[in-house]
Amino acid sequence: MKVLQPEAIRKLAERKGQNNSPVLSLYLNIDPSNAVNRRGGHKVALDGMLREIESQIKDDEQLKHFQEDAEWVRQKAEYHLPKGKSLVLFCDVSDSFFFEENLPVRMANQAWLGKTPYVRPLLEAWDEHARYGVVVADREKARFFLIAMGEIHEVAEINQEPPVKHRSAAGSDHMRSQMILQRRADKYSEEFLRDVVDKLRDVSLEYSVEKLVLAGPEEVTAELHRLLPKALLLKVMDRVKISINSKASEVLEQSYPAIERIEREQEREMVHEMVTMAHKGKGPSAKAVIGFEATLSAANQGRIYRLLYPNGYRVPGHQCVSCDVLLDHAPADNKCPYCSKALTETEDVVWPLSERVLSTGGKVEEIRDQEARLELVSAGEIGAYLR
Numbered sequence: 001m002k003v004l005q006p007e008a009i010r011k012l013a014e015r016k017g018q019n020n021s022p023v024l025s026l027y028l029n030i031d032p033s034n035a036v037n038r039r040g041g042h043k044v045a046l047d048g049m050l051r052e053i054e055s056q057i058k059d060d061e062q063l064k065h066f067q068e069d070a071e072w073v074r075q076k077a078e079y080h081l082p083k084g085k086s087l088v089l090f091c092d093v094s095d096s097f098f099f100e101e102n103l104p105v106r107m108a109n110q111a112w113l114g115k116t117p118y119v120r121p122l123l124e125a126w127d128e129h130a131r132y133g134v135v136v137a138d139r140e141k142a143r144f145f146l147i148a149m150g151e152i153h154e155v156a157e158i159n160q161e162p163p164v165k166h167r168s169a170a171g172s173d174h175m176r177s178q179m180i181l182q183r184r185a186d187k188y189s190e191e192f193l194r195d196v197v198d199k200l201r202d203v204s205l206e207y208s209v210e211k212l213v214l215a216g217p218e219e220v221t222a223e224l225h226r227l228l229p230k231a232l233l234l235k236v237m238d239r240v241k242i243s244i245n246s247k248a249s250e251v252l253e254q255s256y257p258a259i260e261r262i263e264r265e266q267e268r269e270m271v272h273e274m275v276t277m278a279h280k281g282k283g284p285s286a287k288a289v290i291g292f293e294a295t296l297s298a299a300n301q302g303r304i305y306r307l308l309y310p311n312g313y314r315v316p317g318h319q320c321v322s323c324d325v326l327l328d329h330a331p332a333d334n335k336c337p338y339c340s341k342a343l344t345e346t347e348d349v350v351w352p353l354s355e356r357v358l359s360t361g362g363k364v365e366e367i368r369d370q371e372a373r374l375e376l377v378s379a380g381e382i383g384a385y386l387r
Contacts, residue, residue: 009126012090012099013119020061021094024069025118027110028077031085034351042109046077049111066113068093076100090117104149105129108358125149128363130263133209133235134255135200137216137224138244139189142196144203145251147259152252155207158199160192193220197227204232211235211262213255215242237262264369271372274308275379291380296326296349298384299356307357309350309382310373311366317349326353350382357384
C-alpha cells in the first residue's frame, strides 16, 4: 500500500467475503540481507505455514477454496522480485479478491485464515514507525509529502488562486500601478500561505504526522513558520531550501538529514536507557538485559519486548528444530537441553533471534548511530527491554 494509513487498512478489514470461503492472509519476511532468504528460505517458511493451516481444515469445500488460495500465494512468492523487506498477500480466489503489497520494514512470518483480511500487523507497523511531513512551498504552489518507513509519497498539492497578474503603465501611473500590484501580490501571497497552513494541518491530522520539515525559498519558509499555530510549530524540526519542482526522491534526499538526526538521537536515548536499566536490575524482576547469553535466555522465555543490536551484528549459534530453543553454544552431546533432540548449527543465530521477537509481538532495532553503537558494544553488544 503506497501510503500505510489506518483508513486504508480499515477498509481492508471491513471487506465482506463469502461465508464458506475465508480469506488467506500472509505476511512473509523476504529481507534479501538475510542469507537464508537469498537461498529460498522464505519459500520453505511459506510452505510450512500453509501445510499447518491445511492440516486443520476439516470441511471439504473450505479445503478446496484454501488450496486455490494457497496456490496463488505460492505462485506470488515463487516469482516475486523483492522490493522491500516484507511481502503482504491477502486473497480469496473464489471471490476474485487479491491484494499484494511490499513493505520496507521487517515483519514476522504469519499466515491466517479468516472471514476478513488479518490487518493487525499492518496497524501495528503504522503505530510503531514515525511519520514525517514535508511541505515544499513558494508563493504560488505547495506540495505535501509523507515520509514513512524510509519511503516518500506525495499526498496533496494546492495552487494560488487567483494568480497575480502584471500589467504595464507609464510615468507616475506606472509607479502607482506597481505599488498597487505589489500590495495585491503581498495580500494574495499571505492568503495563499494561510491556505498552505490550513492544508498542512489537514494533512498532519489525516496521516498522524509527528514531525515536520518546511521547504522552499528561505523567505517563504520563514513566513510559513510565523503563520503556523502552536500545535504545528512544535512539530517543526528543520527548514530547508528545496525547489518547488523537485522530484519526490530529491525531496527525500534533502529532507533526510533532519529526519536522520532525530532518529539517531532516539537511538542514543534508547540504548543508554536500556543499558542503565540492565545494570540496575537483575533476576526475574529485571526490566532489561545486556549480553548475548542473557538475551538468548530472555528470548527463549518469550520475555523480550524490544531487541537492540548493532547493525550488521552476526554471531554463530545453535537452534533446536523441535522446540525452537536458541543457544550460543551446544552441549558436548549436541542435544537440546530442553527436549534432548539434536541441535542444528546456524551461521547467524541473531536472525532467528530477531524473528522470534517479531513473532511474539516484540520490536527489533538495528542500531546505526555510531555513539549508540559504541555504548551498546562496550556494554555487551546486544540487549533487550523485557516484558
